Amino acid sequence: xxxxxxxxxxxxxxxxxxxxxxxxxxxxxVRTYRGxxxxxxxxPNIAAVAAxxxxxxxxxxxxxxxxxxxxxxxxxxxxxxxxxxxxAGVPIPFARWAQGDRLQPKGASLEWRVKAxxxxxxxxxxxxxxxxxxxFANTGSVAKQAGEAKVEQLAPGDFVVQAGNPGHAVLVLDVxxxxxxxxxxxxxxxxxxxxxxxxxxxxxxxxxxxxxxxxEAITTxxxxxxxxxxxxxxxxxx
Numbered sequence: 452x453x454x455x456x457x458x459x460x461x462x463x464x465x466x467x468x469x470x471x472x473x474x475x476x477x478x479x480x481v482r483t484y485r486g487x488x489x490x491x492x493x494x495p496n497i498a499a500v501a502a503x504x505x506x507x508x509x510x511x512x513x514x515x516x517x518x519x520x521x522x523x524x525x526x527x528x529x530x531x532x533x534x535x536x537x538x539a540g541v542p543i544p545f546a547r548w549a550q551g552d553r554l555q556p557k558g559a560s561l562e563w564r565v566k567a568x569x570x571x572x573x574x575x576x577x578x579x580x581x582x583x584x585x586x587f588a589n590t591g592s593v594a595k596q597a598g599e600a601k602v603e604q605l606a607p608g609d610f611v612v613q614a615g616n617p618g619h620a621v622l623v624l625d626v627x628x629x630x631x632x633x634x635x636x637x638x639x640x641x642x643x644x645x646x647x648x649x650x651x652x653x654x655x656x657x658x659x660x661x662x663x664x665x666x667e668a669i670t671t672x673x674x675x676x677x678x679x680x681x682x683x684x685x686x687x688x689x
Contacts, residue, residue: 481649506645590612602679610682
């Protein structure tokens, strides 16, 4: 907005990468994984839709979208050692998936089937790995894996996550500051059922959400307010 500026970020950071997130063409609606129009392009709370595939199953929902973008960033960095945790607590490293191991349920937990598929480490394999993570992770596991963050240091790449069944997660896509100390943020989300990743808009014309560190919560469309105590940040890779 006028009078605000984006703070500088490390060139290869998650936040800097999110600033390059491509958008679908103007007028693109929010679609479900089946291709059905869920929200029209002119919905008052939708500012844009990201050019990010959803997949063909009901998998890439809210917390999964946060994982997907974080994982794609690490792939872009050239890293192949990303790992996320299942709700059962079992780590799901891409390295095991790439060597052909696969997960299967075992009671209330999971176990690895060794060499259940051919070893491959291309992006198509990574994309299938992401779907497996989405199947077994949830808002609770993401909230536990990421570290707590403070609203006073809010940065692109942070996210709020309310664990539960259902729970919800909203990602901070960018932050801008004014000389008088005011702060605003761009927010994005996936949702249930699996659907287009969307850039949100508060009530009103601007897509920027005012950030009030003195308040107890932030209000976003489509979900109840998130307390700032639910703010999370991924640790640095490696």
